Amino acid sequence: MEIKILGGGCAKCHRLEQLAQEAAAELGITAIFTEVKDMTAIMEYDIIGTPALVVNEEVKSSGRIPSKDEILAFLQAA
Amino acid sequence: MDVLSYIVTLLQTGLGSLAAYLAAHVLLCLLPAFFIAGALAALFPKEAVTKYLGRGASKWVSYPASALGGFVLAVCSCTIMPLFASIYKKGAGLGPAITFLFVGPAINILAISFTGVQIGMDIAMARLFLSLIFGVTIGLLMAWIFRKDDAEHDAETNHSKAFAQEAKVPGRVWAIFGLLLGVLIAGTLQIGLLTKSYFTFTFADSWAPGFQAWLDRLVPPNAALGIEGVSAHGVLLISLLFMIAFAAWKGLNKVDEAFTGWTVAALGLITLTLVVASFKVEAVPTGLQVGLTGKLFAEIILMGLVWWVARTQYEIYEIQEWMWEMWRFVKQIIPLLLVGVFVAGMARVLIPATWIQTIAGSNTVWANLVGVLFGVFMYFPTLVEVPIAQTFLSLGMARGPLLAYLLADPELSLQSILITNSVIGKKKTATYVALVTVFSTLAGLIFGWVIR
Numbered sequence A: 001m002e003i004k005i006l007g008g009g010c011a012k013c014h015r016l017e018q019l020a021q022e023a024a025a026e027l028g029i030t031a032i033f034t035e036v037k038d039m040t041a042i043m044e045y046d047i048i049g050t051p052a053l054v055v056n057e058e059v060k061s062s063g064r065i066p067s068k069d070e071i072l073a074f075l076q077a078a
Numbered sequence B: 001m002d003v004l005s006y007i008v009t010l011l012q013t014g015l016g017s018l019a020a021y022l023a024a025h026v027l028l029c030l031l032p033a034f035f036i037a038g039a040l041a042a043l044f045p046k047e048a049v050t051k052y053l054g055r056g057a058s059k060w061v062s063y064p065a066s067a068l069g070g071f072v073l074a075v076c077s078c079t080i081m082p083l084f085a086s087i088y089k090k091g092a093g094l095g096p097a098i099t100f101l102f103v104g105p106a107i108n109i110l111a112i113s114f115t116g117v118q119i120g121m122d123i124a125m126a127r128l129f130l131s132l133i134f135g136v137t138i139g140l141l142m143a144w145i146f147r148k149d150d151a152e153h154d155a156e157t158n159h160s161k162a163f164a165q166e167a168k169v170p171g172r173v174w175a176i177f178g179l180l181l182g183v184l185i186a187g188t189l190q191i192g193l194l195t196k197s198y199f200t201f202t203f204a205d206s207w208a209p210g211f212q213a214w215l216d217r218l219v220p221p222n223a224a225l226g227i228e229g230v231s232a233h234g235v236l237l238i239s240l241l242f243m244i245a246f247a248a249w250k251g252l253n254k255v256d257e258a259f260t261g262w263t264v265a266a267l268g269l270i271t272l273t274l275v276v277a278s279f280k281v282e283a284v285p286t287g288l289q290v291g292l293t294g295k296l297f298a299e300i301i302l303m304g305l306v307w308w309v310a311r312t313q314y315e316i317y318e319i320q321e322w323m324w325e326m327w328r329f330v331k332q333i334i335p336l337l338l339v340g341v342f343v344a345g346m347a348r349v350l351i352p353a354t355w356i357q358t359i360a361g362s363n364t365v366w367a368n369l370v371g372v373l374f375g376v377f378m379y380f381p382t383l384v385e386v387p388i389a390q391t392f393l394s395l396g397m398a399r400g401p402l403l404a405y406l407l408a409d410p411e412l413s414l415q416s417i418l419i420t421n422s423v424i425g426k427k428k429t430a431t432y433v434a435l436v437t438v439f440s441t442l443a444g445l446i447f448g449w450v451i452r
Helices: A011-027 A068-077 B003-021 B024-043 B059-072 B077-090 B094-106 B109-118 B121-145 B147-155 B171-188 B207-218 B232-252 B261-278 B294-313 B316-350 B353-360 B365-377 B385-395 B399-408 B414-424 B426-450
Strands: A002-006 A032-036 A052-055 A058-062 B197-203 B280-284 B287-293
Touching: A002 A011, A011 A032, A011 A068, A011 B316, A052 A068, A058 A068, B003 B316, B024 B109, B024 B171, B024 B232, B024 B261, B024 B316, B059 B094, B059 B121, B077 B094, B077 B414, B094 B121, B094 B147, B094 B414, B094 B426, B109 B121, B109 B171, B109 B385, B121 B147, B121 B399, B121 B426, B171 B261, B171 B294, B207 B232, B207 B280, B207 B287, B232 B261, B232 B280, B232 B316, B261 B294, B287 B294, B316 B385, B353 B365, B353 B385, B365 B399, B365 B426, B385 B399, B399 B426, B414 B426
Parallel strands: A002 A032
Antiparallel strands: A002 A052, A052 A058, B197 B287, B280 B287
């Protein structure tokens, strides 16, 4: 599973990454985490804002930090 | 003056500025404003505004929506850039994107309320309305200048679903915003109904005038430099702030993980501080005079309602998010602000008033342009432009050039120009910078002329 966090490296992006890592650990999923910081690369994805969560190249949420439950649901469905 | 007493004067001026900034009327402004900013970031559904910023949206909808979006969505510079890029590439296009880019940093709730309380409501309101008007105008101009580019760019159709997402703002969100805004306004509006003391108690404490005299020796009031000095009330509030800082560090740093007893303590202390700040306290020859003002009653009622709405209408997770965002802004802004205030205070002693008065003492084109250029080239952290502006004001800067500076400063920093360049390219960025410079200068000139 490939999980990308889109964002310029601010506190919200780190928080999202932390939550996503915890969620993956809880589900026993091994995932490759990547932080995308470059604006041009970020704009390749269909989002309204950062931080954004992308799982296996699918945008799951953008412009906010989803709750841990939501992230668990995203990872289970992927 | 020998070197030692000069340094002492410098430090006292810095401290005096700091103390003035930690006074009751500033706390009644900043504390609620941080809560509003946090609520905007955590509780306001972005999609409620972005649904109006899609590719097919009519100009009459997308421009006002961008302007409104700039106010509601752009509390943090890290949110502005990606959203700007999205509106440009996938949404309504260059014009509305530029409007959003301009309005966002200009009318952030913290900056406007802070400007109003420290410098004057006239400048704050001018900052607000002119930013909105100019934001839309600059957006429209850019869209017209680059209309050929925009048409080509439209043709590379981007099948974006991002701006099609819909959301409504729930009633409880309107309610909490209304109440928070009420707390902000009740604490800062200078009308008789609120500022008058309805009941007054005098405590015949003999320590009060002596204590005040000691404080005045430590941090001497200096009307010429605009230093108000510290009062017993101020000392109480500063002590409360230290307690809040301690409780908040323990209770808010990881509030999104757990809502602990420390979190409640921090929030309780903040509420208490706002209540204490609403009293009118004066040291009189007979002792300490304490007045129960209109704003005290208003604040108690409004804050009670905020607690009630938050507890009954919101999930605990939402409150946690809100507190986390609010605390994030505080950590980002307050430390730099305190340093900025201290340094701006010292600058009052260091910079000769004649320099300021010669360059910007009257409302000329040159004075306004200098104000703008200073704002563009000197980077100051968020909110620090206010104490800097206040220092200039006390040294003799005219109000027109002051407004020009306040409009330009948040807009153009090296970092934001670089990122804007990476999104829209050199030609458009240069045009944008030029337009912001011209309009800010013009705004200052007109404002200075109107209030003459």
